Amino acid sequence: MGGYAYFQGQxxxxxxxxxxxxxxxxxxxxGVFEGIRAYWVEExxxxxxxxxxxxxxxxxxxxxxxxxxxxxSPEEMGQVTLDLLxxxxxxxxxxxxxxxYKNGTAVGIKCHEMSEDFLIFAVPFGAYLDTExxxxxxVSSWRHLEDNMIPMRAKCNGAxxxxxxxxxxxxxxxxxxxxxxxxxxxxxxxxxxxxxxxRSGKLITSPCTSDILEGITRASVVTLxxxxxxxxIEERTIDRTELYICDxxxxxxTAAEVAPITExxxxxxxxxxxxxxxxxxxxxxxxxxxxxxxxxxxxLTPVY
Numbered sequence: 022m023g024g025y026a027y028f029q030g031q032x033x034x035x036x037x038x039x040x041x042x043x044x045x046x047x048x049x050x051x052g053v054f055e056g057i058r059a060y061w062v063e064e065x066x067x068x069x070x071x072x073x074x075x076x077x078x079x080x081x082x083x084x085x086x087x088x089x090x091x092x093x094s095p096e097e098m099g100q101v102t103l104d105l106l107x108x109x110x111x112x113x114x115x116x117x118x119x120x121x122y123k124n125g126t127a128v129g130i131k132c133h134e135m136s137e138d139f140l141i142f143a144v145p146f147g148a149y150l151d152t153e154x155x156x157x158x159x160v161s162s163w164r165h166l167e168d169n170m171i172p173m174r175a176k177c178n179g180a181x182x183x184x185x186x187x188x189x190x191x192x193x194x195x196x197x198x199x200x201x202x203x204x205x206x207x208x209x210x211x212x213x214x215x216x217x218x219x220r221s222g223k224l225i226t227s228p229c230t231s232d233i234l235e236g237i238t239r240a241s242v243v244t245l246x247x248x249x250x251x252x253x254i255e256e257r258t259i260d261r262t263e264l265y266i267c268d269x270x271x272x273x274x275t276a277a278e279v280a281p282i283t284e285x286x287x288x289x290x291x292x293x294x295x296x297x298x299x300x301x302x303x304x305x306x307x308x309x310x311x312x313x314x315x316x317x318x319x320x321l322t323p324v325y
Contacts, residue, residue: 024109024143024144025105025108025109026038026105026140026141026142026143027101027102027104027105027139027140027141027142028140029138029140030092032101032104032105032108035142038140038142040124041126043126043127043128044122044123044124044125044126045122045123045124045125045126045127045132045135046120046122046123046124046178048128049123049130049132049179050177050178050179050180050182051087051122051123051132051178051179052120052121052122052123052177052178052179053080053083053084053086053087053089053120053121053122053175053176053177053178054080054083054118054119054120054121054176054178055076055077055079055080055117055118055119055176056076056116056117056118056274056275056276057070057071057072057073057076057102057116057117057118057119057275058070058071058114058115058116058117058146058275058276058278058310059071059106059111059114059115059116059117059143059324060114060310060311060312061111061112061113061114061115062311062312065312066112066325067312067323067324067325068106068111068112068115068323068324068325069310069311069312069321069322069323069324070102070103070106070117070321070322070324071275071310071320071321072237072241072320073099073102073322074095074096074099074322075237076119076237076275077095077096077098077099077119078095079176079235079237080095080098080119080121080176081094081095082174082175083121083174083175083176083177084121084137086172086174086175087175087177088132088133089121089122089123089137090137091121091137091139092137092138092139093139098119098139098141099322101141102117102119102141103322103324105117105141105143106143106324107324107325109143111143111145111324113145114145114146114147115143115144115145115146116143116144116145116146116276117141117142117143118141118142118143118144119139119140119141120139120140120141120178121137121138121139122137122138122139122140122178123135123136123137124136124137124138146276148278149213149274149276149277149278150197150198150272150276150277150278150280151197151280152277152278152279152280152281152303154283154295155281155282155283155284155290155293155294155295156197156198156272156280156281156282156283156284157195157196157197157198157283157284158191158196158197158198158199158200158211158282158284158285158286159190159191159194159196159199159200159285159286160199160200160201160202160261160264160285160286161187161190161191161199161200161201161202161212162190163183163186163187163190163199163201164201164202164203164204165183165201165202165203165204165209165210165232166180166183166232167203167204167232168232171183172232173210173232173233173234174229174234174235176234184212184213185212187199187201187212188212188213191212198211198212198214198272198280198282199211199212200216200264200285202261203231203232204232205258206261207227207231207258207259207260207261208227208231208258208259208260208261208263208264209227209231209232209233210227210231210233210234211272211274211277213274213276213277214236214272214273214274214276214277214280215227215233215234215236215238215239215272215273215274216259216270216271216272216273217239217242217270217271217272217273218259218263218264218267218268218269218270219267219268219269219270219296219298219299220263220266220267220268221268222252222253222268222298223252223253223254223255224243224246224252224253224254224255224298225254225255225256225257225259225263225267226239226243226254226255226256226259227256227257227258227259228256228257228258229256231258236273236274237275238273238274238275238277238278238279238306239273239274241273241306241309241320242273242279242302242306245302245305245306245309245317246302249305250298250301250302250305252298264285264286264288264290265285265286265288267290267291268290268291268296269281269282269290269291269295269296269297269298269299270282270285270290270299271299271302271303278303278306278307278310279299279302279303279306279307281295281296281299281300281303283295
C-alpha cells in the first residue's frame, strides 16, 4: 500500500510502518483507537477533518480507562494528523485510524508496566454503508459487551471481536447490519454505530449508560436535530419491540455517517422507505461535514 503513516514518532512510508508479531496489542487487543473522517470539497480544493479535536480527546480518555498515557496531547495529535494528510496529498474523502497501543513484546496479560505508542494511518474512503438505500437489519443473537466486562465507552481494539461476530452473522443471513441488545435485554446500538428511532416526531436514542459508545456523530446529530430542525430528543432505554413499531430509525457513526434503517427482523420500519426526518438529518449532516454551513464550520479543520 502506498502513501505515508505516522509511526514511532515520525511520518514514514506505509511499507515501513510495521509492528512485531510479539506486540502486546496484537496478541491481546490492548489498544484503543478512533475513526476520523476528512471530506474533500472539490470546488474549494480543500480537505476538511470533522471534529478532529473531539476524537483525540476521546482516545485520550479511552487510554485512561486502560491505563495508557498518550505520548502526545490531543492538540499535538491533531497537528500530526494535518502533517500526515498534507504529506499524502489527499484529494478525496479520507478515513483516519489513530491507535494508542501497548507496544511491548513481553508475553503475558499484565500490561500496566508496559510502554505504549501512538500511530495513525489514512486511506481513501467512501461509503461504509449504502446510505442512499434503507438498511435491512436484524437483532443479533450476540449480546453487547457491558461496562463491567469491556467498556464500550472506550474504543478498545479487542472489544470489536464482539462486533465482528454480530456483523458476520447479519451479513451471512442476508442483512446489512445488526442491532445489539444489552445484558438487560434493551436495545443498545449497532456493530459500529449508534442508533436513533423516531416515534411521533420525537428522536429517541439509547443513553450512554446502555453500554454504547459515546458517539461524536451521535452528539453532532443531537445538536443539529435540536438547533436546526427543532426536534425533541429523548435519551432512554429502548425496548426491542419499539424497533418494530417506530416510525423511522437510523444509524449514526463516523464511518456510517447517517444511515437510515427501513427493515428490522423482516418488519418494515414505518412504510418501509427512508423517512422524512431521517432524510432531513442525513442531508443536513452532509452539508455540515462538507463545509456548506457557516454556523458549524467550527467543527471542521482545513488541511490545506
